[in-house]
Each structure stands twice: as C-alpha cells, then as structure tokens.
Amino acid sequence: MHTPPPTFSGFGLGLRKEHYRDFLDTDVPVDFVEVISENFMVDGGQPRDILRRVREKHPVALHGVSMSIGSSDGLDLHYLARLRSLVDDVQPLFVSDHLSWSRVAGFNSHDLLPVPYTDEALDLVCRNIDMAQDALGRAILFENPSSYVAFDDASMSEWAFLAEMSRRTGCGLLLDVNNVYVSACNHGFDPHAFLRGIPADRVRQVHLAGHSVGPGILIDTHDQPVCDDVWSLYGTAMSLLGPVATMIERDDDMPPLAELMAEVDMARDIATVSARREVA
Amino acid sequence: MNLAELQRNFRSWLVAPDDAIAGVFGAHAARGLHVYQNNYRAQLIGCLEVSYPQVRRWLGDDAFREAAICHIVGHPPHAWTLDHYGSDFADTLLSLYPRNPDLRELAWIEWSLSEAFVAADTRALSRDVLAGVDWDRACLRLTPSLRLLPATTNADHIWFALDNDMTVPQGAMLDAPGGFAVWRKGFHSQLDRVDATTFDALCSLRDDATFASLCDRLVDRLGEDEGVRRAGMLLAQWMDAGIVADIDDGSDETSMD
Numbered sequence: 173m174h175t176p177p178p179t180f181s182g183f184g185l186g187l188r189k190e191h192y193r194d195f196l197d198t199d200v201p202v203d204f205v206e207v208i209s210e211n212f213m214v215d216g217g218q219p220r221d222i223l224r225r226v227r228e229k230h231p232v233a234l235h236g237v238s239m240s241i242g243s244s245d246g247l248d249l250h251y252l253a254r255l256r257s258l259v260d261d262v263q264p265l266f267v268s269d270h271l272s273w274s275r276v277a278g279f280n281s282h283d284l285l286p287v288p289y290t291d292e293a294l295d296l297v298c299r300n301i302d303m304a305q306d307a308l309g310r311a312i313l314f315e316n317p318s319s320y321v322a323f324d325d326a327s328m329s330e331w332a333f334l335a336e337m338s339r340r341t342g343c344g345l346l347l348d349v350n351n352v353y354v355s356a357c358n359h360g361f362d363p364h365a366f367l368r369g370i371p372a373d374r375v376r377q378v379h380l381a382g383h384s385v386g387p388g389i390l391i392d393t394h395d396q397p398v399c400d401d402v403w404s405l406y407g408t409a410m411s412l413l414g415p416v417a418t419m420i421e422r423d424d425d426m427p428p429l430a431e432l433m434a435e436v437d438m439a440r441d442i443a444t445v446s447a448r449r450e451v452a
Numbered sequence: 453m454n455l456a457e458l459q460r461n462f463r464s465w466l467v468a469p470d471d472a473i474a475g476v477f478g479a480h481a482a483r484g485l486h487v488y489q490n491n492y493r494a495q496l497i498g499c500l501e502v503s504y505p506q507v508r509r510w511l512g513d514d515a516f517r518e519a520a521i522c523h524i525v526g527h528p529p530h531a532w533t534l535d536h537y538g539s540d541f542a543d544t545l546l547s548l549y550p551r552n553p554d555l556r557e558l559a560w561i562e563w564s565l566s567e568a569f570v571a572a573d574t575r576a577l578s579r580d581v582l583a584g585v586d587w588d589r590a591c592l593r594l595t596p597s598l599r600l601l602p603a604t605t606n607a608d609h610i611w612f613a614l615d616n617d618m619t620v621p622q623g624a625m626l627d628a629p630g631g632f633a634v635w636r637k638g639f640h641s642q643l644d645r646v647d648a649t650t651f652d653a654l655c656s657l658r659d660d661a662t663f664a665s666l667c668d669r670l671v672d673r674l675g676e677d678e679g680v681r682r683a684g685m686l687l688a689q690w691m692d693a694g695i696v697a698d699i700d701d702g703s704d705e706t707s708m709d
Contacts, residue, residue: 216573320484
C-alpha cells in the first residue's frame with residue numbers, strides 16, 4: 173500500500189487556457205492550481221511550457237478524466253505510462269481521477285460513465301486502483317462523479333462503495349460537493365448521508381462547481397457559478413472534514429478571473445466559519 | 453447482467469441508441485441515458501468544431517454539423533485522448549464531397565497544424581554547427597512536428613484567408629503539383645506550399661536521412677551543378693525554418709543531442 177496522499181488545506185482554482193495569461197503574468201492569489209492531466213500529456217509545445225512556468229509559481233494538482241478505473245477491460249497501460257511521465261515531470265500535489273468508466277472493447281466514450289455499486293464492481297475497481305497506484309508509484313485520489321442513471325442491482329450506496337474502495341486500496345478521495353448535490357437530486361438520496369458516510373480522513377481535496385437544471389434532472393455542466401445549496405452543503409462538508417484543499421472547477425462559459433477568485437474567497441470564508449463552528 | 457455486459461450495453465446505447473438497449477437498464481433509466489447520449493454526441497461534435505474551425509467556416513454551420521454527425525456515426529472514438537478524435541475527418545469529408553479535394557486538403561492542414569502544436573520539442577539549430585561537418589556521413593534529422601502531404605489544390609490559400617478574415621478564394625486545382633509542409637518553429641505552427649522538387653526532397657529525407665542521398669536525388673533531378681546548389685540552399689532554408697532539427701555525422705561536435 174502506498175503512502176497516503178499529503179494533507180494540504182489551501183484554496184485553488186482549475187487552470188484553464190482562458191486564464192493562462194493571468195497566471196503567467198501576475199501573482200494570482202491561490203494556494204494551488206489544478207489542471208486536466210490529459211491536456212498536458214502531449215509530447216511538447218506550448219502547453220507543457222506553460223505548465224512548467226505555472227508550476228514554478230504554484231503547487232499543481234493533476235486531475236484526469238481518462239483513467240477509466242471502472243472499466244471491466246482493465247486499464248490502458250499506455251495511458252498510465254504517459255501519465256507517469258507527466259507526474260514525474262510536474263511532481264504534483266495530488267493525482268486524481270474519477271470513480272467512473274469510459275472505455276470498453278476498444279471504444280472510449282470520453283465521458284464519466286456510472287459504475288454500478290455492486291460487489292463485483294468493487295472488486296474490479298480495487299484491482300484497477302492497485303494497478304494504477306503501482307504504475308504511478310503513489311496513492312491517487314478518486315472523485316465521486318455526477319450520475320444520471322442508477323442501477324437496479326446496486327448492493328450498496330455510493331458512499332459505502334467509496335469508503336470500502338478507499339479502505340482496501342489506500343487511495344484518497346476527492347469530494348466533489350456539486351456532484352453529491354446533483355446525484356442526490358437525481359437519485360433521491362440525502363446528500364448529508366453521503367457526507368457522513370465517506371471516511372473524512374481519506375478526503376484530501378474538495379471540488380466546487382456549478383450545474384445546469386434540465387427537465388427533471390440536474391446536469392453537471394461546470395458552466396455556472398456554484399449555487400447556494402452547494403455552498404451550504406460545502407459548509408457542512410468542511411465542518412465534517414476539517415482543513416482540506418478546496419478548489420473552484422469551471423470549464424465552460426468561462427468568466428473573468430476575478431469572478432472565479434470571488435468564489436475562491438467565498439470558499440475560504442465558509443471553510444473558516446466551519447472550522448470555528450467545529451472548534452466551538 | 454454482469455459489469456462487462458453492462459458496459460457493452462452502455463456502449464451500444466451511446467453509439468447506436470435504440471429502445472431495446474435502453475430497456476435493459478430499466479424504465480426509470482431512460483431520462484438519464486438520454487443525458488449520457490447527448491453528452492457523448494455534443495462532446496464529439498464540439499471536439500470536431502475545435503479541431504476544424506476553418507473547415508467549419510468554409511462549409512457553414514449546418515453542413516459542418518451534418519458532416520460531423522456522419523463522422524461520429526461511422527467513427528466511434530477509440531483513443532484515450534479526445535485530442536485524437538477527428539484525425540480521419542478528412543476521409544469523411546472526401547466521402548461526402550468527392551469532387552472537393554480542396555476540402556480534404558484544408559482539413560489535413562488544420563489537423564496537421566494541431567498535431568504540430570504539441571509535437572516533441574526541438575532546439576533551434578545554429579548555422580555554426582555547419583563548420584566541420586563531414587558531409588559524406590552527415591544525416592539530417594527533421595523536426596518530429598513535420599507533416600507532409602502532396603498538394604493538388606490551393607487549400608493553403610483558402611486556410612490563410614479564412615484564418616485572417618480575408619476574402620476567401622475559390623477552390624482551384626494547382627497548375628503544377630507540389631506539396632504542403634506543416635511543422636512547428638518555437639511554439640508556432642507553420643504552413644508552406646513547396647514545389648514538387650522540394651517536396652520530393654523532404655519526403656526522401658524521411659526514408660534516407662543522409663545529406664549525400666539528398667544531393668544525389670537532386671542531382672538526378674536537376675543536374676550536377678543545380679542539384680548540389682539546391683541541396684545547399686534547401687539545407688539553409690530548412691535550418692532557418694526549424695525543419696532540420698539536427699545534423700549528425702557521428703562526431704560529438706555536430707549533433708545537438
């Protein structure tokens with residue numbers, strides 16, 4: 173079992189190309205940035221140069237979308253080798269991906285498809301996590317995704333699955349509070365039960381993002397500000413988790429950096445209040 | 453339904469959705485399955501739009517969308533990275549517009565510029581390295597970003613006009629065949645149309661990197677004096693442009709590695 177991921181209690185932002193210039197030319201007041209790993213798993217050119225320059229100024233978390241840890245076909249070793257090369261180059265704060273799958277039978281959906289919460293899936297996911305952590309030489313964080321389909325043959329809750337997965341493999345957890353909210357609304361579970369059900373000591377990072385409201389369903393679009401309900405849930409989460417790295421994740425309809433920094437400040441304020449409440 | 457069966461059914465739903473497949477997941481799953489189906493298609497269309505902005509402008513939004521949907525139906529993604537999706541979009545365009553080789557070549561240009569943008573880095577090669585090279589043994593290493601395609605149309609002029617918001621010329625066949633070269637210098641992707649002799653010389657270097665072979669080829673084509681003169685001229689041009697990334701004659705002094 174690998175050394176647990178480090179603890180880090182700063183506040184950060186997802187680094188996206190719209191704000192590269194800001195991060196290169198100014199001192200953006202964040203404690204860390206997170207990048208999408210696959211965007212930098214390239215041979216060379218400007219993306220890798222930008223990442224190197226940003227890394228000189230900030231700790232960087234690598235957040236992947238293509239590990240497909242729930243794939244019944246196993247993992248893509250070529251993918252893992254490329255990710256390892258990036259990890260060695262960047263020396264990231266965290267390496268994370270999602271509890272989901274995207275690849276089967278040579279097909280890659282490039283979407284975070286849902287894993288059924290069954291014993292069979294748990295065994296397979298744990299085997300894949302062991303392999304991935306061995307390939308990268310470190311513990312990885314796995315994020316709870318938003319989901320739009322629940323499977324009838326599930327034998328446990330999502331939070332029970334995450335807890336057992338983390339216990340067996342030593343992986344860390346990345347708690348996406350917006351995803352908890354979206355999935356809770358879509359599947360009718362209590363988001364507070366989710367927060368109480370995951371092992372707090374395994375959570376190393378928190379994501380905050382916005383979602384869209386579809387007909388009878390919430391969709392995790394990352395194109396909106398964080399909504400009030402998610403901020404409220406974040407306050408609850410922080411009182412349960414204690415100090416943990418938090419970041420704002422925005423991928424579409426990108427606003428000026430100042431708007432996102434206001435959300436980072438909001439997260440910082442809420443976490444501070446939650447910490448005082450915990451102490452009291 | 454075990455996990456492997458579930459995932460194969462999900463794949464079938466995404467690639468070719470029908471009610472029978474959706475039914476496997478239960479009646480309550482329909483709404484959520486449509487979200488995944490929409491995400492899948494929207495993401496791939498968006499990927500093609502990002503990779504082929506000038507093809508899209510040239511075709512128009514509606515025709516581009518039809519071509520994108522046709523491509524998605526016939527070419528489900530396989531690679532781990534979405535960046536590779538659409539590498540064969542030029543073939544789909546050729547099948548849809550067989551009388552428009554300019555469109556296929558425009559698509560090739562856009563894709564190659566994107567590939568060059570993230571190709572492996574090379575260092576700038578100074579002309580100082582030319583001193584003392586053993587030209588009988590010298591090998592020219594081309595930049596890994598170099599992409600070559602025989603040119604039959606004025607697709608490069610079309611791309612340039614679209615990229616610079618200028619009046620776009622009519623697509624036209626070239627009077628004489630040549631070739632397109634795409635590569636990266638520094639962080640900037642480059643596009644050039646070269647004559648048939650230069651194109652042949654570049655292509656031959658990929659199979660036989662020796663400068664002596666390049667000279668022989670050019671001498672065969674142009675005669676002794678002009679062939680040798682052209683080899684020297686092209687070498688200088690390619691070094692300045694960043695197309696030749698290294699010259700190696702086996703001695704430590706010349707290779708940049």
